[in-house]
Amino acid sequence: MNSLVEKEQQLRSTKTHDTAAVRLIQEGGYVSPSPHLWDDVLISIVLKKPVLLKGPSGSGKTKLAQTISHYFNQPMQSINCSVDLDAEALLGFKTIISKDGETIIEFVEGPVVQAMKKGHILYIDEINMARPETLPILHSVLDHRRMLTNPFTGEVIYAHEDFTVISAINEGYVGTSPMNEALKNRFVSFTVPYLTGEQLELVMKDTCPFASKQLVETFLHISIDLKKQVMNGLLSDEAASVRSLLDAMALAEHIPVKRAVQYAIAEKLDDTIERRLVMELVDTWVK
Structure with a gap:
């Protein structure tokens, strides 16, 4: 995985949108519908800003996140939100295992914890499908603190330098709800239109x-x-x-x-x- 400095150098090496688009489509990646969208999202990622992708279903939001993962050679942990999403689905859960002839309780780390520790991309799909009371646990992860106190273990987790958050929403769809301002204000927001x-x-x-x-x-x-x-x-x-x-x-x-x-x-x-x-x-x- 590239370090933050390597990311910046890689970003500077992308000379024009057209060149980047041709290269990415040859690799099966995302093609930007506007001259600046791809470059501007990359800049936000390098600056460690959580990114929110807004657009209709099928406009390529997930493809964009996957292409960023490929571009920076950075693994991606994914969360698919629903009304059933809870803290365990985000952070992990405790389970009983047998080890060396003893029964012990072990914590299985969820996608948020793994992404923070390993410096992966955390992709939160359809974030506005989750219950509003579930997501405040991520507030400290998404702002300048970039940390989390795991309520299941008491562990204080500070995000790896390369940790990145990308979220996506389909606005106005059945089952979705408006994002609360405290959560929305933690993102840099981009509209992803259909290709034409x-x-x-x-x-x-x-x-x-x-x-x-x-x-x-x-x-x-x-x-x-x-x-x-x-x-x-x-x-x-x-x-x-x-x-x-x-x-x-x-x-x-x-x-x-x-x-x-x-x-x-x-x-x-x-x-x-x-x-x-x-x-x-x-x-x-x-x-």
Whole structure:
């Protein structure tokens, strides 16, 4: 794993966004939808600022975190938040084991403790799905103190120099709740939009390298139309998910485009009218 100084040197060596984008897509990594997003997130990481990624489902937030992990050669511990998330899921738990013929109580370290001690990236996905009363335990981890007193063991843990926190949220989705101000203020926040234009085309060709030019163009048109209807309020955000679009395109290399879009995009939508609208948009480009 790179030290903080090595991270800074590595960051300075990235000369332009375009160069970084080409290299990362060749490695199967994240492609930034704007000229500055990738570089600005990296700078925040090097400055030890907790990063909050905001954006719709399928916009690439997890991919961005994974690419940062790869870029810095830094392992990542992941937490998938839900209403069932508790302190044990974050910090660890006590268990009874047999050792040298004796029964002892051992503490199994959770992702937060492991990431802090080993200098890993801690990725907290859908942080606004967790119960508000669960997360204050992380306040001292996320601010200038970068430390934690483990309530299960009494151990005081100071974060490794390379310890990094990246969180992600899907705003306004069912089951989510607004982040409280005390938690939100500990992050530097970035909006992660869907890919469009040349960046999306680059990802399509990387994901489906044997797809015909016509198929790529068809899905670019479909993507544009889906995004327009999302902006018009006629489709929910997930209809324009890049992840779903790429799934549909991969299927369409083997089955008709209409069926591929139906399975990968339309059938995921709860609203019958939305499903019908998606298929009508496809009919515009597929005869």
